[in-house]
Amino acid sequence: xxxxxxxxxxxxxxxxxxxxxxxxxxxxxxxxxxxxxxxxxxxxxxxxxxxxxxxxxxxxxxxxxxxxxxxxxxxxxxxxxxxxxxxxxxxxxxxxxxxxxxxxxxxxxxxxxxxxxxxxxxxxxxxxxxxxxxxxxxxxxxxxxxxxxxxxxxxxxxxxxxxxxxxxxxxxxxxxxxxxxxxxxxxxxxxxxxxxxxx
Amino acid sequence: xxxxxxxxxxxxxxxxxxxxxxxxxxxxxxxxxxxxxxxxxxxxxxxxxxxxxxxxxxxxxxxxxxxxxxxxxxxxxxxxxxxxxxxxxxxxxxxxxxxxxxxxxxxxxxxxxxxxxxxxxxxxxxxxxxxxxxxxxxxxxxxxxxxxxxxxxxxxxxxxxxxxxxxxxxx
Numbered sequence: 001x002x003x004x005x006x007x008x009x010x011x012x013x014x015x016x017x018x019x020x021x022x023x024x025x026x027x028x029x030x031x032x033x034x035x036x037x038x039x040x041x042x043x044x045x046x047x048x049x050x051x052x053x054x055x056x057x058x059x060x061x062x063x064x065x066x067x068x069x070x071x072x073x074x075x076x077x078x079x080x081x082x083x084x085x086x087x088x089x090x091x092x093x094x095x096x097x098x099x100x101x102x103x104x105x106x107x108x109x110x111x112x113x114x115x116x117x118x119x120x121x122x123x124x125x126x127x128x129x130x131x132x133x134x135x136x137x138x139x140x141x142x143x144x145x146x147x148x149x150x151x152x153x154x155x156x157x158x159x160x161x162x163x164x165x166x167x168x169x170x171x172x173x174x175x176x177x178x179x180x181x182x183x184x185x186x187x188x189x190x191x192x193x194x195x196x197x198x199x
Numbered sequence: 200x201x202x203x204x205x206x207x208x209x210x211x212x213x214x215x216x217x218x219x220x221x222x223x224x225x226x227x228x229x230x231x232x233x234x235x236x237x238x239x240x241x242x243x244x245x246x247x248x249x250x251x252x253x254x255x256x257x258x259x260x261x262x263x264x265x266x267x268x269x270x271x272x273x274x275x276x277x278x279x280x281x282x283x284x285x286x287x288x289x290x291x292x293x294x295x296x297x298x299x300x301x302x303x304x305x306x307x308x309x310x311x312x313x314x315x316x317x318x319x320x321x322x323x324x325x326x327x328x329x330x331x332x333x334x335x336x337x338x339x340x341x342x343x344x345x346x347x348x349x350x351x352x353x354x355x356x357x358x359x360x361x362x363x364x365x366x367x368x369x370x
Contacts, residue, residue, distance in 0.1 A: 024268065031264055036253045039260070053260055060264045061271060124246045143214070144247040150214055169210035176239035 012076035019067045027067070030076070031060055037077075037146065038084050044129060044141060045088040055091055059084040074155075077146060081156040085138065127178055132171050139167035202233050209237050213244045322369070325362040 007015065007029040018026035035056060042055035062083050070079050128137055135157070142153045153164045205226060212219050219227070227233045333355075 027268065028265055031261060031268075032256065035261055035264070036256050039257070040251070040253050043254070053257075056260060057264050057267060061267050064268050065271060124243060125251050128247075140247065145251050145253075165211055165214065166207075168214060169207050172210050172213070172240045172243060173206065173236075175243045176236055179239045179243065 013072050013074075016067060016070050016076050017072045019064070020070065020072070027064055030063075030080075034077070034080055035060075038080065040145070041081060041084050041138075041141065042088055044137065045134065046091060051091055051095070055084065055087045058087045058090075062087065075152060078142075078148060078152040078155040081142060081146065082158065085157060124175065128171065128175060131174055131178055136167050136171040136174070139164055140171045143168060202230065202236075205233055206236050206240075209233070209240055213240060322366075325365040328358045328362045328365075331358060 007018075007026060010018075010026075010029070012030065012033065015026045015030050019030065038059050039052050039056045042059075043049070043052035046052050046055065059080065063080055066083070070076065128140055132140065138157060139153055142148045142156055143150075148156065150161050150164045150168070153159075154161045157164065159167075205223065208223060209219070209227070227237050
């Protein structure tokens with residue numbers, strides 16, 4: 001089925017408004033935009049392809065059924081990810097983690113050097129997935145992979161903004177500790193302006 | 200635990216995009232631990248900002264989702280669940296209000312409670328108790344009372360004790 005070309009330039013919120021008015025084509029455009037993102041979110045939680053596909057499908061079905069409840073003055077993504085998160089929780093409640101989950105990637109000998117080499121951050125994500133608790137990883141994922149602000153993450157995770165900031169802080173603290181191997185010298189004083197200025 | 204709050208502020212600054220206050224920057228410059236944390240957090244921030252590789256859109260999954268969506272009923276703009284959600288608590292509230300009104304109308308007049316301890320009403324109650332004990336043994340036929348005499352004696356004793364207690368409470 002070819003997606004409507006006109007709908008491709010429409011914002012998520014406008015598509016949601018059209019879906020509220022009963023347009024299935026608009027909702028299909030939303031599915032096309034968010035399918036991979038919801039799948040990635042679910043796959044990070046369940047680490048199992050079949051579960052992630054089921055969660056993705058259930059999320060969109062639930063979103064379609066509940067689209068009238070979406071407040072179109074707000075952003076669509078946090079609302080959708082809030083549904084996805086609930087579906088992930090339901091799935092975890094009903095099924096223990098799958099035994100045939102793909103094996104974890106081996107830990108890195110030297111994460112700091114690896115990070116320096118890898119510009120795309122993929123390995124840092126792997127490190128985060130391995131070492132962070134669910135809630136911290138989700139907050140980090142929504143912050144960076146979905147480019148959400150703490151207020152939007154709070155809506156998606158059903159937490160307060162302060163709780164989200166604490167989750168992000170703890171996640172960064174853990175990652176910093178993993179990157180900070182023993183014996184590594186602190187940043188030289190003459191160079192620290194560079195990274196402080198980046199903050 | 201050391202410098203926890205400062206580290207939290209560094210982390211917050213990464214999310215807000217606002218520069219750190221001068222004093223805080225000075226503090227970071229002076230402390231190697233804070234400097235290292237700020238450096239690692241900034242490195243991680245930069246690395247994580249590059250979008251992770253998402254799986255390619257799975258056409259089969261999309262078709263499966265759309266098939267399931269068509270199978271479910273289309274959302275009806277007229278039957279907004281928000282209206283239904285509003286109606287449910289409103290009807291419960293109305294039912295509760297009606298129940299309260301009904302109870303208020305049906306409630307019998309309250310039994311007058313003696314306002315003070317002791318007084319003529321307490322004396323009358325004690326008197327009635329004593330009379331009741333004596334009357335029971337007098338008025339009941341002996342055939343009925345005979346097998347229950349012990350129990351009646353106990354009841355009579357209890358009533359006397361109760362009367363004594365009530366009288367003792369008198370000022």
